Amino acid sequence: MTDSVESRLAARNIVLPDAAPPAANYVPYVVSGSLLFVSGQLPLENGALAVKGLLGRDVDVAAGQCAAELCAINILAQAKAALGGDLERIVRVVKLGGFVASDPAFTDQHLVVNGASNLIADLLGDRGKHARAAVGTACLPLNAAVEIDAVIEVR
Numbered sequence: 001m002t003d004s005v006e007s008r009l010a011a012r013n014i015v016l017p018d019a020a021p022p023a024a025n026y027v028p029y030v031v032s033g034s035l036l037f038v039s040g041q042l043p044l045e046n047g048a049l050a051v052k053g054l055l056g057r058d059v060d061v062a063a064g065q066c067a068a069e070l071c072a073i074n075i076l077a078q079a080k081a082a083l084g085g086d087l088e089r090i091v092r093v094v095k096l097g098g099f100v101a102s103d104p105a106f107t108d109q110h111l112v113v114n115g116a117s118n119l120i121a122d123l124l125g126d127r128g129k130h131a132r133a134a135v136g137t138a139c140l141p142l143n144a145a146v147e148i149d150a151v152i153e154v155r
Contacts, residue, residue: 005076005087008123014073019081020044023141029082031154034091036082038150040099041074042142043067051145055136056106059145064100068115071148072096075116076123079152091153093120093130099147102136109134116148 009016022028022039030037043051043066051067053059059067075096076087083089098113100106113134120128140147 005090005123009076012122016073016077016080017044017047019077020047020074029078031082034153034155035094036079036150036152036154038075038078038082038152040097040147040149041071041078042140042144042147043070044074045070049142049144052143053145054101054103054106054139055108055112055145056103061108061111064112064145065115067144067146068098068113068117068148069119071098071146072116072119075120075148075150079150079154083154089154090124090127091155092127093124094151094153095131095133096120097149098132098134099137099140100134101138101140101143101145106136109136112146113148115146 026039028039050070051063055064080087100109100112
C-alpha cells in the first residue's frame with residue numbers, strides 16, 4: 001500500500017475522534033510486546049452512543065453495520081493514541097471480537113460485524129485482514145447495539 005492510513009481516512013471523510021476514556025475499571029488499551037490489545041469500543045459518535053438497542057428488534061442490519069463501523073473508528077482512535085499518533089506502526093490487525101446485542105431470533109451477527117471488518121480492511125489493505133468472532137449477546141453496556149475489541153500487531 002503506497003498511501004497512508006491517514007490519507008485513506010481523509011479520502012472517506014473520516015476524522016478520528018479523541019480516544020474515549022474508559023467507562024469503568026479498565027484501561028482503553030495495553031501494549032504487550034508487539035501486540036496492542038484495544039478494549040471493547042462502543043458505537044460512539046461525537047461523544048455519545050449513536051446506536052442503541054437489540055438487532056432484530058430495535059436496530060436493522062444496515063444500522064448495525066454503521067454501529068460496527070463506528071466501533072472500528074474508535075478502535076483506530078485508541079490505536080493512534082497507543083502508538084503516539086502513528087497508525088503506520090500497525091503491522092497487522094490480528095483479530096476483531098464483535099459482540100452484537102441481539103433479539104433471540106436474530107442470526108445475522110456476522111453481517112453486522114462486517115461493518116467493522118470491511119472498514120478496517122479498506123483502510124489498512126492487507127494489514128487489515130484479520131481473524132474474527134461475531135457473537136450475539138442479550139445486552140451490552142449502556143444499551144449499545146454493538147461492541148468490538150481488537151488485537152493488533154505493531155512495531
